[in-house]
Amino acid sequence: MTSKLYIVKNVVRELRTAGGLSQAGLGGALGVSRQTINAIEAGRYLPSLPLAMALARYFDTTVEQVFSCEDGEKS
């Protein structure tokens, strides 16, 4: 049996550095820790929908622009 495997990538690091923000600064603005921003940027943690939306709103863009999903198959 095969199941869908979703690989989610994001451009949070690029958006943050373009805005001259630190991880702690972005975390403070969103109400999360620096470690959580770091984990999101590194792809170790998938944020909840509210946090993903908050991130997108903070950078004045859409969730789809921040997060992209690639389909794969896992057997």
Next chain:
Amino acid sequence: MIRMKSPRGRRLVVTGVMVVGGGALALGALAGGQPLLAAMLAVLIAGFAAITYRWSGGGGDVAALLRSSGDERQRMIDMRSTAFAGVATILFCLGGGVVDLARGGTGNPWTLICAVSGVAYALALGILRRRA
């Protein structure tokens, strides 16, 4: 509307729970006629509480959880750690029950703890699946 919990929390909560729990153990020992053990427990708990309070003032993931103020990722880590600790405890009790039964005992209190864990899990499952 997006609602997220503030990262600010209560630094004394976990320390307070530790002091109350440890104090209850020390009082139990004192009531059981073991003043030396009670004193040792009190000193031990006071030390752990001091370390916990100091640690909770830091900026890391554990410090945030010790302040009961973790964000969503930190709360997820806390939940998984709690589940892991629960499984470890149940496995330990299961082992204790097996050894006690093999020695001709009744398996208590090990098997009783296992039963309480199983019932608590079933109850939690029944309640939480309606909320999620």
